[in-house]
């Protein structure tokens with residue numbers, strides 16, 4: 072057993088202090104240790120976006136990030152987005168525009184979309200699609216997800 | 229007095245009932261559930277493709293602290309799983325494909341379980357492998373299962389008419405061999421199960437992703453030698469199904485055995501690599517098709533010979549000829565049809581059911597020939613199809629009874645919207661030009677069951693409905709929600725009957741101890757079968773309510789109706805009393821009655837005879853899809869620009885939901901046609917991850933234009949037919965036709981990767 076590392080960070084706005092194994096991924100820390108299961112495992116190798124979180128406001132794949140690297144950062148997961156009233160419109164847009172089917176990709180999609188819109192509140196459809204390029208959805212065919220985000224950015228045709 | 233206006237939900241854009249929780253990350257999938265005291269289950273899989281197991285040494289693994297159980301075949305009864313019962317959960321004597329399960333452990337943590345697997349030593353003696361399905365039929369080929377010395381896992385034969393006579397009257401005959409590849413479902417939620425067994429009661433609770441909970445119950449009981457009554461299957465929300473969860477697979481009983489051995493709950497969840505390796509695939513197929521037509525455009529005959537690579541064991545994949553047959557015999561009117569198929573064992577991964585169930589492969593071949601024959605007789609490709617298209621009222625030689633059929637409307641609408649005829653001839657005129665980017669347009673149509681499929685003794689579904697004192701409706705249905713939106717559609721249908729808003733309904737669909745029997749989510753049957761069942765239960769509830777209201781209001785029940793949460797006077801919509809008040813007065817009166825009803829719906833379809841004739845479905849779905857593409861002839865890259873999809877869906881129930889099904893199906897079909905391919909080298913999968921197994925992503929999707937043809941099926945709930953599989957079926961066929969239109973080269977193998985297209989163009993130009 073490797074010695075653990077103590078890290079301090081904010082998680083969905085609240086300070087957290089926790090000891091982690093240096094090999095632990097942020098995804099496993101969130102899901103297994105902290106019980107935040109909204110962030111999903113889809114591949115574990117940075118290829119599907121199901122584990123997308125925000126790290127200091129930028130989107131990142133939790134499966135590729137060591138938990139130890141959360142030290143000193145602000146981490147926001149889908150649970151953080153869900154309690155953020157300013158993001159209600161985005162979540163509601165996913166509901167209204169049919170951007171959710173099985174829903175397994177949805178938390179990652181919502182977090183990634185939030186990141187895109189935070190950067191570019193009026194992102195057009197092409198920008199939205201590029202923003203979601205790293206997020207795989209097997210159910211929807213993406214169109215309704217793009218519709219949802221574009222409804223928020225005001226660029227729905 | 230309040231008047232309540234009529235307001236139908238049918239055809240509206242209703243949001244999915246479970247969507248808000250899903251956007252909040254609150255939905256608990258199997259991966260998110262943990263039981264107290266739970267252990268981690270893990271499976272050791274072989275790295276050989278065909279070998280005798282000489283010994284398995286688990287002593288070091290058993291001795292590892294934190295390991296609670298290590299199981300091998302000798303600890304279990306040797307019962308086979310799957311359609312031919314040829315797949316024991318753990319293999320003790322022989323392995324037949326790369327995924328094969330050798331041993332299983334239950335341990336305190338993932339790390340310990342993984343370490344234990346590494347400590348298990350297996351000695352093998354390799355056997356001659358078999359990878360090529362054509363070689364499997366040659367004399368002297370390695371035999372994969374002793375019980376099937378000819379390597380044929382399953383064969384289907386069908387015929388009508390006389391193909392020799394049909395060929396004799398043909399003016400044009402075309403023949404090709406089409407080679408279809410191996411792809412897999414790639415559900416975003418990987419497979420998993422949690423088994424919780426109590427030894428003293430004998431109760432087994434399974435948390436499972438199955439699409440067929442009631443069939444599974446029976447299969448588990450058989451394999452485990454248990455009383456089915458002691459098995460409860462709870463289905464947490466499923467991260468995608470698409471047919472992958474239609475069979476019982478080795479990991480499921482293995483997990484139960486681990487729970488029994490340890491007397492602890494055991495959770496077994498795949499990694500993504502394991503999901504690629506150990507999930508079923510779509511069946512690879514070699515389709516030899518010979519078709520003929522007369523100069524006037526009448527189809528004359530079709531001779532079909534199909535070889536399917538079954539892989540090492542038999543799951544549902546071997547039965548896809550059952551569906552392919554319908555397309556060959558009945559998508560268009562063909563007077564003479566002869567059809568042979570064999571699914572042969574190899575040492576490749578084995579195939580299961582996958583959205584479309586063989587119909588993608590069949591449609592690919594047929595629609596290529598429809599273009600080819602139209603061009604050969606100099607007839608417009610659309611006119612040729614129109615001339616041979618099925619129409620309502622037709623009973624085909626296979627016995628399929630098309631009470632509603634919108635195929636001609638699908639063809640007309642998709643062609644009109646896409647400007648098909650003009651573009652096809654304009655692009656064809658340029659196909660001889662050398663180099664550069666070329667455009668093409670292509671069309672394909674499809675027929676699929678849309679009213680269930682009578683394959684099991686019953687194709688039915690049960691529904692129980694209860695209303696509470698506040699007018700809240702709980703629907704208990706046997707039909708599972710796998711992301712397709714059945715929950716919302718069933719609620720909608722019940723609301724329509726009971727005149728209550730969607731917010732007054734809860735759907736319970738995930739617990740075999742509560743929900744009535746259903747055969748399962750497959751064959752695009754849920755809206756139709758579970759929908760009719762739900763409507764039946766709702767109508768019984770309505771009759772009960774109106775009878776009670778009649779007693780209280782001195783109006784005859786026939787003059788009453790339900791609307792907006794009220795009992796109303798049918799003629800003017802005047803409220804007689806709120807529904808909740810009526811329910812309470814029924815409950816808290818001398819009658820002391822609760823409104824609960826139950827209905828079982830069995831569709832009016834029949835089991836086919838031994839020759840596969842008979843009306844297997846209560847309704848049939850139709851579609852035409854037209855695609856426009858660009859082919860870069862210098863790189864072989866095919867870009868899908870736009871899809872026009874016209875679907876006969878009977879009637880649109882939830883417009884938002886049905887659009888989502890069609891868009892998702894189109895993009896799944898796009899992946900099948902262009903990018904997805906399981907790369908096998910001597911039985912080993914070389915691309916077990918999303919890095920090299922390329923799924924379509926958001927920037928690559930085409931523009932999609934969807935038209936619905938509402939043929940109002942008399943048997944369907946509110947006129948609706950099934951649609952789940954339909955949209956994925958035409959894409960590869962239409963894209964293949966578009967590539968030919970653009971370049972003049974007919975590609976007969978999938979997928980249309982840049983390399984294959986580039987090579988095809990080079991060869992085509994050379995020949």
Ligand code: FES
Nearest residue numbers: 113115117120134
């Ligand atoms: S799980 Fe992290 S990208 Fe797939």
Ligand code: FES
Nearest residue numbers: 173174208209210
């Ligand atoms: S909704 Fe199922 S993967 Fe996106």
